[in-house]
Amino acid sequence: MRTAIVTDSTAYITPEERARLNIRMIPLSVNISGELFAEEVDITASEFYDKVRGAKEFPKTTQPPIGEFASLFEELANDYDEVISIHLSSGISGTYQGAVQAGEMVEGIDVYPFDSEISCAVQGFYVLRAAEMAAEGCSAQEILAALADMQQYIRAYFIVDDLAHLQRGGRLSSAAALIGGLLQVKPVLHFVDKVIVPFEKIRTRKKALKRAEELLAEDANKYDKMDAVVIHGNCQKEAEEWLAQLATTYPNVNFKLSYFGPVIGTHLGEGAMGLGWTKK
Numbered sequence: 001m002r003t004a005i006v007t008d009s010t011a012y013i014t015p016e017e018r019a020r021l022n023i024r025m026i027p028l029s030v031n032i033s034g035e036l037f038a039e040e041v042d043i044t045a046s047e048f049y050d051k052v053r054g055a056k057e058f059p060k061t062t063q064p065p066i067g068e069f070a071s072l073f074e075e076l077a078n079d080y081d082e083v084i085s086i087h088l089s090s091g092i093s094g095t096y097q098g099a100v101q102a103g104e105m106v107e108g109i110d111v112y113p114f115d116s117e118i119s120c121a122v123q124g125f126y127v128l129r130a131a132e133m134a135a136e137g138c139s140a141q142e143i144l145a146a147l148a149d150m151q152q153y154i155r156a157y158f159i160v161d162d163l164a165h166l167q168r169g170g171r172l173s174s175a176a177a178l179i180g181g182l183l184q185v186k187p188v189l190h191f192v193d194k195v196i197v198p199f200e201k202i203r204t205r206k207k208a209l210k211r212a213e214e215l216l217a218e219d220a221n222k223y224d225k226m227d228a229v230v231i232h233g234n235c236q237k238e239a240e241e242w243l244a245q246l247a248t249t250y251p252n253v254n255f256k257l258s259y260f261g262p263v264i265g266t267h268l269g270e271g272a273m274g275l276g277w278t279k280k
């Protein structure tokens, strides 16, 4: 069986990694003052943060058109028997559902959409594993079983500078945002049942990052080896410093750096920081 791997831009997998592992990517877009930009194609993360900083109108995001999925799946049908299409959580975007619908429309290839129930480089952990297995000749069923097993080990926590972005985009309940705003807290956020909820309310950014580290430490002490990622919303220097400190403290963890690109940045705002990991 020849199995193709597709993901969307919010996994923020670099073009080099995509080329190396033969991963196809479909971009989501940001609408800035009426102009549509496909992220990772038309606009970089730093261009995005520069453009929207201080802008009067807030950017909006859109999922890829179903036709784009259908065209890609049709093209892949020429060379592959099956495709696994891995997407950001269906609780925050219609992208996964778009892949499901396109998969039902296309003939000549079996399409298996996979809901990562998360996003960003943490979704990327699934994508990279799937691509490595596909390169080894594994079938879609074998890869899907491995991804389902991974789900129990995937963790991610993130903090934002201003909860208004998440509230405005409707990705956090108003009540949670109101409490956050009133108390001037920096809640540690995470995903439960595909949606974003506060994990703990913490008063300062420094303490929130420390709390995320404590959560990582629990797993780093439990497992021999882990992969982890520090994800930043245009605050690379701070993220690099944090990563360096974490890498020294947890030598059994393989850390990498990633970023919140335009689509996720629209909902988290500049200065967001995340930490995700999985058992190796």
Ligand code: MYR
Pocket: 028, 061, 062, 063, 092, 093, 094, 095, 118, 119, 120, 122, 156, 157, 158, 171, 231, 263, 264, 267, 268, 274, 275, 276
């Ligand atoms: C769309 O318009 O379909 C895209 C909506 C994207 C919502 C993003 C919400 C924030 C996700 C944060 C993920 C953090 C993972 C570590």
